[in-house]
Amino acid sequence: MKKQFIVIGLGRFGGTVARTLISLGYEVMAIDRDIRKVQDFSSIITHVFQADSTDEKVLKELGVSNMDHAIVAIGDDLQASILTSLILKDMGIKKVTAKATSEYHRRVLERIGADHIIQPERDTGIRVAHQITSNNTVDYLELSPDFSLVEVLAPKAMYDKSLKAINIRAKYGCNVVAIKRKDNSMIVSPLADDKIQEGDVLVMIGSNQDITRFEKGIAE
Known part of the structure; x- marks a missing residue:
C-alpha cells in the first residue's frame, strides 16, 4: 500500500510539494486556513479542507492520524507551525517534515521532534517531495x-x-x-x-x- 501524505499549508512551497506528490502517484490530503487556497486546489487534490491545524480535535475528525507522513508548510505563522508539528507528533504520525523560516524556528522544530526540517531557500518543493517519497x-x-x-x-x-x-x-x-x-x-x-x-x-x-x-x- 502506498504512503499517504498530509500537506498543511498550501502556499508556494506546500502547493509545490502537494502537486509533486500527486504527480508521483501518492494519495494526498491537504489543509489550509485560507478558503481561497482550498478552492484553488480543489480540482487537483481530492481531499482538501479549510481547517485550523492547531485544533487537535479537528485534525482527528479529518482522519489525519491515519496519514503516514505529514508536511507542515506553514510559513507565515511561527506559533501555528510549531504547535501543529507538536500535535502531529503527539498523534503518532510516523514522520513529520516541517518548514523552517529561520534558524530559531529550525531549532524549536528539532526540540519538539520533527523528523525532517527543511528551509525553502535551500530546498525546493519538488526536491523535498522526491526525497520524502523514496528511500x-x-x-x-x-x-x-x-x-x-x-x-x-x-x-x-x-x-x-x-x-x-x-x-x-x-x-x-x-x-x-x-x-x-x-x-x-x-x-x-x-x-x-x-x-x-x-x-x-x-x-x-x-x-x-x-x-x-x-x-x-x-x-x-
Missing part, C-alpha cells in the same frame, strides 16, 4: 522545468552487476554520469563494465518523467 533518493536538483539531476542510493538488486547488465538507459531513459563510492571516491563517466557496489550512489540525469519511472521501478 533511495539522496538528492534531487532541477536543471530545467523538464530535466533534473538525481543522486540515488543503489538498491541491493544492483549489487555486483555492471551498468551494462542493469541497462538503466534502455529501461528508464536516464544516464548514469557518475558513481559515488562509499569511501567518498567518485567514478566520473563510468564505463559499461563498471560494477555497482554496496553503498554506491548513482548520479543520474534524465527527464523528470524518466527519473520518476526509475524511482518507482527500484521501489517495487
Whole structure:
C-alpha cells in the first residue's frame, strides 16, 4: 500500500510539494486556513479542507492520524507551525517534515521532534517531495522545468552487476554520469563494465518523467 501524505499549508512551497506528490502517484490530503487556497486546489487534490491545524480535535475528525507522513508548510505563522508539528507528533504520525523560516524556528522544530526540517531557500518543493517519497533518493536538483539531476542510493538488486547488465538507459531513459563510492571516491563517466557496489550512489540525469519511472521501478 502506498504512503499517504498530509500537506498543511498550501502556499508556494506546500502547493509545490502537494502537486509533486500527486504527480508521483501518492494519495494526498491537504489543509489550509485560507478558503481561497482550498478552492484553488480543489480540482487537483481530492481531499482538501479549510481547517485550523492547531485544533487537535479537528485534525482527528479529518482522519489525519491515519496519514503516514505529514508536511507542515506553514510559513507565515511561527506559533501555528510549531504547535501543529507538536500535535502531529503527539498523534503518532510516523514522520513529520516541517518548514523552517529561520534558524530559531529550525531549532524549536528539532526540540519538539520533527523528523525532517527543511528551509525553502535551500530546498525546493519538488526536491523535498522526491526525497520524502523514496528511500533511495539522496538528492534531487532541477536543471530545467523538464530535466533534473538525481543522486540515488543503489538498491541491493544492483549489487555486483555492471551498468551494462542493469541497462538503466534502455529501461528508464536516464544516464548514469557518475558513481559515488562509499569511501567518498567518485567514478566520473563510468564505463559499461563498471560494477555497482554496496553503498554506491548513482548520479543520474534524465527527464523528470524518466527519473520518476526509475524511482518507482527500484521501489517495487
